[in-house]
Amino acid sequence: MTYKITSADFKACVVNKDALPNDSLPVLVLVGRSNVGKSSLINSLTGRKELARTSSMPGKTLTINYYLINNEFYIVDLPGYGYAKASKVTRQKIQSMMDGFFMECKNMKGVIQVVDCRHDPSALDLQMSEWIRAQRFNGFLVLTKADKLSNQQLLKMQKRILPHFRGIFPVLYSSKNNTGQDDFLNAALKLLAGTPLINYDLKDTKKPVSDRSRSKLKEQSDNSSKPLNQSAAKTPRASSDVSKRKRRNPRFKKKNYDGEPRKNKQIDSK
């Protein structure tokens, strides 16, 4: 029998780790690039169009938002990473808020990483995935915006994306037409039950990262991820890989940026 969401309530909007709900309900958290569709996913799952605020402009969610599902568990919506237009101060605030969240959240049952099925993962996506593994979290991967590709393109993109996220259970999702809900909820129930959905024993089958991504990753990891304490390291920076790209590439057109990788990273329409 499929699990149904019968109630969903906005429970808390938190900016300070000391204000996190301190009940014992389990927590599942959504992480992903800004504008990838984390908040829309919550609205789609719960059938409540305006429960979580969404926007076509990246950087909509800037706080830690708790949604209580069926009075049984929380889904937490976090600010996205890679939002270019946020000021340095805002990015630092978000960074320390997220670090605090991961350090203080006692009932974390899983980290659900959301990526856009149309694009190769960004350097920050890969860094987040590595960080999730380094923390030995349980979780799964959501490939969202599935409605934007044909079935053939979806297959092609899954073949390209999944090797980067080795051993993690994938769910294909569309918040526009609500496909993938059962798969998402079944995977979420497994996380709540403590069933591992990341295979940590699997050997690295990841495709080699391109030289450009590798140097980006190095740049980012040189700047971040110093352990805060033994149980938690800093989350990957909510820094702007886009502004670095802009600096490097004078032909970068600002108007092209909608929070997603550039067109040349996108699936070719052949």
Ligand SMILES: Nc1nc2c(ncn2[C@@H]2O[C@H](COP(=O)(O)OP(=O)(O)OP(=O)(O)O)[C@@H](O)[C@H]2O)c(=O)[nH]1
């Ligand atoms: N077609 C389609 N559009 C989607 C889907 N999911 C999200 N969107 C659109 O993508 C845009 C961003 O969605 P959000 O849910 O606000 O993204 P977010 O990840 O919460 O963004 P931040 O709050 O900035 O981190 C909105 O215009 C949504 O309507 C999807 O599955 N299909």
Ligand SMILES: [Mg+2]
């Ligand atoms: Mg959001």
